[in-house]
Amino acid sequence: MIVRDATPDDLPAIVAIYNAAIPGRAATADLEPVTVESRRAWFAEHDPKRRPLWVAEVDGEVVAWIGLSSFYGGRPAYDATAxxxxxxAPxxxxxxxxxxxxxQMIAACPHLGITTLLGMxxxxNEASRKLCDSLGFEQVGHLARIANLDGAIRGLIIAALRIEERS
Ligand SMILES: CC(C)(COP(=O)(O)OP(=O)(O)OC[C@H]1O[C@@H](n2cnc3c(N)ncnc32)[C@H](O)[C@@H]1OP(=O)(O)O)[C@@H](O)C(=O)NCCC(=O)NCCS
Incomplete structure (x- = not known):
């Protein structure tokens, strides 16, 4: 697996992987596929030095992506939180x-100036729960019954990893 910063040319693959997760109704609150065009602004918000967006390639094919985004609209006091x-891909x-x-992203956090990583x-979403639990994320919030996924009322877990406590 090769992990590298995403380029604009990767956006169609990034969007395709995202869209593939929508019908499962377990990963995202989007209910319809998104377009590449609609994600350009989101893509541009990333910055390899502070809020990276990485893709993972296997045999030359983009098969996964991971990205950081600023918390709470990017208000400056939350700069060290992402x-x-x-x-x-399925x-x-x-x-x-x-x-x-x-x-790899957790290991990069100190270089990115991030002391708290949030998973929501x-x-x-059992896979996300298992993954976050096993990597040391602590559940800090549960907004019960906050999302309507085709009539199934679901909640949102907020999990935090304190980077400085690990290093
Ligand atoms: C969630 C996701 C990113 C995890 O990545 P992954 O490569 O599939 O997961 P891994 O193989 O590294 O396994 C991580 C853990 O998840 C578990 N897991 C993976 N897929 C699972 C599934 N479909 N159901 C239940 N558990 C699952 C693994 O058993 C493992 O648990 P363990 O720590 O107890 O061994 C990936 O499954 C995915 O993209 N899912 C759809 C989109 C999504 O839900 N994204 C997160 C949005 S918040």
């Missing part, structure tokens, strides 16, 4: 790829 998002899930990508996932 939310992590990660999506692995055929490559449950093979340890997500864990490896998250490990639906309370029925």
């Amino acid at each position: 939310e992590v998002s990660m999506y692995v 055929n490559f899930q449950a093979k340890g790829l997500g864990r490896e990508l998250m490990r 996932y639906f309370d029925h």
Whole structure:
């Protein structure tokens, strides 16, 4: 697996991997596929030195991505806090790829000036729960019954990893 900064040319693959997760109703609150065009501004918000967006390639194919985004609209007092998002293509899930990508991102946090990493996932997303728990994230919040996924009312877990406490 090769992990590298994403380029604009990767956006169609990034969007395709994201869209593949929408029908499962466990990963994201988007209910319809998103377009490449609609994600350009989101892509541009990333910065390799502070809020990276990485892709993982296997045999030349982009099969996963992981990115950091600023917390709470990027208000300056939260500069050292970032939310992590990660999506692995269906055929490559449950093979340890997500864990490896998250490990690499956690290792990069001190260089990115990040002391708190936040994971936010639906309370029925077992893969995200297992992954975050096993990497030392602590559940700090549970917004119960906050999302309506085709009539199924789900909650959101907020999990935090304190980077300075690990180093
Ligand atoms: C969640 C996700 C990023 C995890 O990455 P992954 O490469 O599939 O996961 P890994 O193989 O590294 O395994 C991590 C843990 O998740 C578990 N897991 C993986 N897929 C699972 C599934 N479908 N159901 C339940 N547990 C699962 C693994 O058993 C492992 O648990 P362990 O620590 O107890 O061994 C990936 O499955 C994915 O992209 N899912 C769809 C999108 C999504 O939910 N993104 C997160 C949005 S918050």
